Amino acid sequence: MASLSAERRGLGGGAPGCGPLIPPLSETARPLRQQIFDRVRAAGQIARVELAKELSISPASVTTLTSELIERGFLEEVRAPREADTGRGRPAVALGVRAAAHFVAGIKLSDREHTAVVVDFAGNLIAGEAISRQPGAMQLSDIVAASETLLDRVCAKAGLPRASLSAVGLGVPGFVDCPSGVVHWSPVLSDRHVPLAAAAAQRLGLPVHIDNDANLVTLAELWFGAGRRLSDFAVVTIEHGVGMGFVINHRIFRGSQGMGMELGHTKVQLDGALCRCGQRGCLEAYVADYALVREAQTALNLTHRENQSVGALLESLFDHAKAGNVAARSIFHRAGRYLALGLSNVVNLFDPELIILSGERMRYDYLYAEETLAEMQAMMLNTGRPAPRIETHAWGDLLWAHGAAALALHEVSDGLLCPPREMAAQ
Template sequence: MARSGKLSSTGDQRENGRQQILDVIRTAGHIARIDIAKATGVSPATVTAITAELLSAGLIEEVAPDTTSEIRRGRPRVALKIRGAAHRIAGLKVAHHTISTVITDFVGKELASHEMPLIKGRMPLPELCAQIRRALEFTCQKGGFVIEDLSGVGLGLAGMVDAERKFVYWSSSLEERNVDLGQALAEVLPCPVFLDNDANLVAKAEHLFGEGRTCDNFIVITIEHGVGMGIVIDGKIYRGKRGCGAEFGHTKVHLEGALCQCGQRGCLEAYVGDYALLREANISSGNERHTSLLSLFKAAENGDAMARSVLDRARRMFAMGLANVVNIFDPSKIILAGARMTFDHLYSDKVIEEMQQWVVHVDAPLPEVIIHDWGDLMWANGAAAYGIEEVTSQTVKEFANAAA
């Protein structure tokens, strides 16, 4: 990315104007220039000038006025919309057993998608980079184009990720710690990559096209092998100072409690993660040995008291964790999102009841809890949305640099 000196405040204003106008057009779908001026507070003359720039750069296009469906007085107004063909963006979610990829146009319309199985969940860095490139190549091929056609890639992975620095402190997909994954991917991919924690990308997807569309303050809790959290405050992902906030799974729910995979004690994940449930279930060697959640669930359904007790405690610990999130954030909405609805011990009505019981009670309605079952491709869509956002902001900066 080219660097320029400090922009003048007029330059900044123009850059803000471009970003604002692109955002308004994206949100509206299509919108006339005069309505852009109303929505942004930017003067009509400036809107005309900026949209002319964006048109000539091919980022937006004019929509032929619709003269049939509505009776209008005067000349029909030409609307503007984002030009889909301006960019192709990929979104990837690296999960335990798969890499899910989606490629969209600049509007966000899906052009191709692919789920590629992974043999190993945790890989050394060069292998992860190679697998990511492979997943992108496969998906491009399905869409009838090549990896060089991509303008940007959004990538979500589990773990502690500093999105701004594109740096991974730790991820369940990587053998190494403290990896400059942005740099490593820059060496194998022909376009910029934007990383984030996967739960943040789910939060972004929920905000852009899911249950958080009408809401600017909400929390997403993701449930996979572990639990994650994405926080949206004032319409933006909250990432914390070092990019590693929202560590829901490693908040402590018991002083000196159960040992967690992270090496500490008493983490929520050490009570609700898959490994934690199996560890508990298998303490007694006389019983059936469970190697998966599925067998544990079946045992509980068949009345096995120990299996029931294991799932029961996980549910209660999780409900307590949720209650703490409500006590701290007092959000409008909590979205429980995941792809494993078969195992409902963390989603059931009972979880929500218990959570409500442990929340500070005031004479006002509790936050809404929404359960949103979606697959890895939706996570990948969140990653693509992040890619689109970052490519847009980079394009706007390049404009400003060219003008400076």
């Protein structure tokens, strides 16, 4: 596998010092070239004529710009799948991302276990690994050390030296300032305002990009899931907390200053239920795991000394609800109504065509029951248009790590196609 790494280094992709043989990319076409790369990446495979149609530009312009991207090793020509072949003349040729151009790692740090993947530039999984851990907040140095151990294990499994990676994406739950690389608060970190990206980059000797859970899932959908079909969609994650991600025109939107989309902490009741963020009336204080758990103790007549795991307690609550326990039912019913309210607010503000509900326990059907969707529709703006589609995607931790890898891929391709100091090289 080491040859892959050598091959990658030979490409350089426009980075400083990549050799004088490939002329610099024409600067005036930079935004359009990036749009073309985004479209090819999203489509997986796409013919030049389709690209021209979708971007409303001439086939000649597409040929010029994609030639540059092929020359630089970002894209490659692939045989189009059989159904696109007319059977006449030359076989149809499509464009795809050149898988071997780069390798990146994605790491998801969470309360129960840390998971990691290595993927190629097209997002194909090369290797995955997980290590379990004791729940609880950790010191920065410990979490960076754990990341290094996990990264070395997954690299060994992938047969790639650590230095052959172009970047690492690191996902943590909590309030993450993606542009500055600072975690303002996370249940896995014992301190606030922690410069996690810089500390991890120093330890790993690689560029490190960080983001929160919900954005990771959204990036995974953008690169490998719904983004293949749609340019715009919303993701709502429901688990230990409630998160949101949003894609506009094939790109993730994190709010103007990089820390928006905190749907779980929008207020749905003045002076309402207490949230783990310390404020009152947050959506997640009615919908997230911990909100159900604290009422479950009342419904199931448990004392706080009966030490069940959150998962086991929710399983038990769900079983009681199915068996007809009125109190247990009312907990799910209320959570479903508040979820409907939160989703209707997403619709009224963002007007998405698709909302993906994502989480580990999405099988709790109160979350996507007919009544919940009907209630959401009743609280949406009455415009005569149909409600957005709602899809439910269950996720495991390995797929969250895949989202962290998508973050790294996103940063690598953006850095190569739109370098902040491209002008300096000219």
